[in-house]
Amino acid sequence: MDILLAFIFGGAFGGVLHYLMPGRSSRGTALAPVLGALLGGFTWMVLTWLGMTTLTPWLWIISLAVPVVVVPSVLAVLTRTRATHDARERLRLKIS
Numbered sequence: 001m002d003i004l005l006a007f008i009f010g011g012a013f014g015g016v017l018h019y020l021m022p023g024r025s026s027r028g029t030a031l032a033p034v035l036g037a038l039l040g041g042f043t044w045m046v047l048t049w050l051g052m053t054t055l056t057p058w059l060w061i062i063s064l065a066v067p068v069v070v071v072p073s074v075l076a077v078l079t080r081t082r083a084t085h086d087a088r089e090r091l092r093l094k095i096s
Contacts, residue, residue: 002054003044010040010067017071023079026086032075036067043067 014036018024021032044063052059090096 006040006044006063007037010036014071026082036071039067
């Protein structure tokens, strides 16, 4: 049941980042929370399969750190990619 904490933290962190990072109008509202939750839960699952228990502090630290590191990076890349793609499409369609 402790895996739920990793899902909840990742989702909450992703939700906060959606509103704090620029370019939120160019990505879906659920993208950041879902990505954060999946990263937190997946990291927890992998670490428990590797033999860590809830008494191991590294399980908690890594499961909470992965969404903190990965979600902002992914959102920044997606925002930049979307802006570039939209600019190319405006040029192709001759839209000002």
